[in-house]
Amino acid sequence: MIDVKNLTKYYGRTLAVDNISFNVDAGSVVGFLGPNGAGKTTTLRILTCFIPATSGSAKVGGFDVFSQSVKVRSRIGYMPENVPLYPEMRVREYLMFRAALRGLPSKQRSAAVDRAAERCWLISPEDMMRRRIDQLSRGYRQRVGLADCLLHDPEVLVLDEPTIGLDPAQVREMRKLIGSLGEKHTVILSSHILAEVEQVCKELIVISSGRIVAQGTPGELRRRVTGPSRVIVEVKGGQPELMAAAVADIDGVLDVQYTRSGNWTRLTVKGGENADLRQDVAALIAAKGYHLRELRREVSSLEDFFVQMTYEQISGQKGIGNRE
Numbered sequence: 001m002i003d004v005k006n007l008t009k010y011y012g013r014t015l016a017v018d019n020i021s022f023n024v025d026a027g028s029v030v031g032f033l034g035p036n037g038a039g040k041t042t043t044l045r046i047l048t049c050f051i052p053a054t055s056g057s058a059k060v061g062g063f064d065v066f067s068q069s070v071k072v073r074s075r076i077g078y079m080p081e082n083v084p085l086y087p088e089m090r091v092r093e094y095l096m097f098r099a100a101l102r103g104l105p106s107k108q109r110s111a112a113v114d115r116a117a118e119r120c121w122l123i124s125p126e127d128m129m130r131r132r133i134d135q136l137s138r139g140y141r142q143r144v145g146l147a148d149c150l151l152h153d154p155e156v157l158v159l160d161e162p163t164i165g166l167d168p169a170q171v172r173e174m175r176k177l178i179g180s181l182g183e184k185h186t187v188i189l190s191s192h193i194l195a196e197v198e199q200v201c202k203e204l205i206v207i208s209s210g211r212i213v214a215q216g217t218p219g220e221l222r223r224r225v226t227g228p229s230r231v232i233v234e235v236k237g238g239q240p241e242l243m244a245a246a247v248a249d250i251d252g253v254l255d256v257q258y259t260r261s262g263n264w265t266r267l268t269v270k271g272g273e274n275a276d277l278r279q280d281v282a283a284l285i286a287a288k289g290y291h292l293r294e295l296r297r298e299v300s301s302l303e304d305f306f307v308q309m310t311y312e313q314i315s316g317q318k319g320i321g322n323r324e
């Protein structure tokens, strides 16, 4: 349904999107995940025909976003980062106005507005349709924005950070809503919150500095997260730096960091992918006669993976460090 090939976008000299390619199948809910400035909005704006790419191509439903933009726009509902609304209008009035702008025949507008409003819970439990937009809470304004992009029942929904600024209860409702929209539409949504996309998306595309750094289902990405492994140990019985150095000498240990808590030293021991260093660490502690009060393996979470993929440079050097 969405076909992006070698897409690149420069703003002047700033490279915002750097040669990215991906496909989104019809009926899929895809999360576009990345830190601030990664290029998410830029990509979504190209897909929705708001700005042209510098090079590469993007197609929606087989139509080119640049040369066949009218056809693309009629198939897409776009909810931008900041939903532009007319504050002095009432909700129904605004949605009717938008339906007219979208070229819906006048006889169909009222039904289209009711249908979209119903789906975004603007009618029940409380009827929001007669309220002025500037008197709505932010969450309800987001819903109006979402109802707006559903008016023409588009095949594809492009939602740029749909839950930003919402309170936790509203976030939950918005996620539920997006999940239900995924039953009928192809949805691509951006976020910098992993937990959010993990819950609602079948597929994740992780982008950093304009490039795709990982792609797959949340399950596939989680399987890639197995390394590096970490063992957390709390010991006493020696100088912290000497204990850390002894642990660092174990085969397979890549890095040891330590902090002190009272008489105890807490060591964070990093090993290679899938390594389980517990046995070797335990043997060393026994051999040295250190006292032990905790020894556990910590498997990286998808969150760690995301941070690692998007923020950290992996040095690859074996190190011993004091975190105090």
Ligand SMILES: Nc1ncnc2c1ncn2[C@@H]1O[C@H](COP(=O)(O)OP(=O)(O)OP(=O)(O)O)[C@@H](O)[C@H]1O
Binding pocket: 011, 014, 015, 016, 034, 035, 036, 037, 038, 039, 040, 041, 042, 043, 192
């Ligand atoms: N109109 C513009 N003119 C110049 N540079 C821009 C413009 N819009 C975005 N950029 C730059 O392009 C890069 C990507 O920005 P973009 O808005 O696509 O990121 P994003 O992933 O949506 O970030 P956020 O999570 O903060 O919304 C950034 O370096 C940004 O400063």
Ligand SMILES: [Mg+2]
Binding pocket: 040, 041, 042, 081, 160
């Ligand atoms: Mg953005």
